Amino acid sequence: MRDLVAGLTYLGKGQRWVAGNRRQWGFGLLPGLITLVGYAAAVVCLALYADDAVAWATPFAGGWASPWAGLFRGALTVLLFGGGLLLAVISFTAVTLLVGQPFYEELSARVDRSVGGEAPESGLPLWRELWISARESLAVLVRAAAWGVLFFALGFVPFVGQTVVPAIGICFSGFFLAEELTAVALQRRGVPLRERLRLLRSRKLLTLGFGVPLALLFLVPVVAVFVMPGAVAGATLLVRDLMGEGPVETEPEAAGDSALS
Incomplete structure (x- = not known):
């Protein structure tokens, strides 16, 4: 429970x-806003054309007697839109972190320094860091999406769903x-995906205590934009705790309010 x-x-400490x-918080809003605009456009397109896509994908249902074709295609449209x-x-967090990779890495490093610690660096060029981040985020998203589809289907089970x-x-x-959020600091420390997952599983309650409130907040993408910098x-x-790197109390006088260099 502790x-x-x-x-x-x-x-709370991150926020x-x-x-x-405040200047770093302001810079941190930009990747989220860019991602939000892109996602909003995609959702609008999905809402407008989901029924056409289902009709195109199910030509065999065109000759079914009424009302079965409409019910079948309607159910598939709901599933397509809900799954989207x-x-x-x-995926919103992963894409936002990828878009804002350079800023969030610098923000994370400044947090490390603000608590009197060192800011580990991966030593890799930016393009290499972006490639690793994209590849590992995709692996996580595929796994999460597969489980997400299962949970969505189980949602139709009476009561339990x-x-x-x-x-x-x-x-x-x-x-x-x-x-996804701890990956920013752990990648700077050279910790690969498999080891990151092992670390988080070793302290499940700590991970859930941090992630579950964010998951509830991130259900509203607009809220996610404003919370993202503090979440990083x-x-x-949290990573400093997992890695046993010492105190995690922030020092306001060390944190500063300077813009990113």
Whole structure:
């Protein structure tokens, strides 16, 4: 239970850190806003053309007697749109982190320095870091999307689908959201994906205490944009705990309010 509370505490500390570094918080909004505009356009297109796409993909249902063709295609349209929204929620963080990779790495490094610690560097060129980040994020998203589809299908099971499944789904989303956010600091430390997952599983309550509240907040993409910079800062503090790197109390006088160099 202590780890669960600690995870939530790191989330609050991260938001407090960016509140004292307003220029960096402002820069941190840009990747989220860019991603949000792209996702909003994609969702609108999906809403407008989902039924046409289903009709094109199911020509065999064209000759079915009424009302079966309409019911069948209507159900597929709902599944397509719901699956698209689920994928958008799951992938929003990964895409935002990829778009804002250089900034978020610098923000994470400044958090490390603000607590009196060193800021580890991967030593890799930017293009290499972007490639590794994209490749590992894709691996996580494929795994998360597969489980997400399963949870979505189980949602149609009476009672269980409306109670147990959503709770498990939020915990699942919170875990992978924490993985994506801690990846910024852990990649700077040269920790590969498999080892990152092992670290997070070793402190499940700490990971869920940090990730589950964020998963609930990130259900509203506009909220995710404003929370993202603080989430990266809080994830860096959480990583210092996981790696046993010493104190995680921020020092406002060390954090500063300077712009990114």
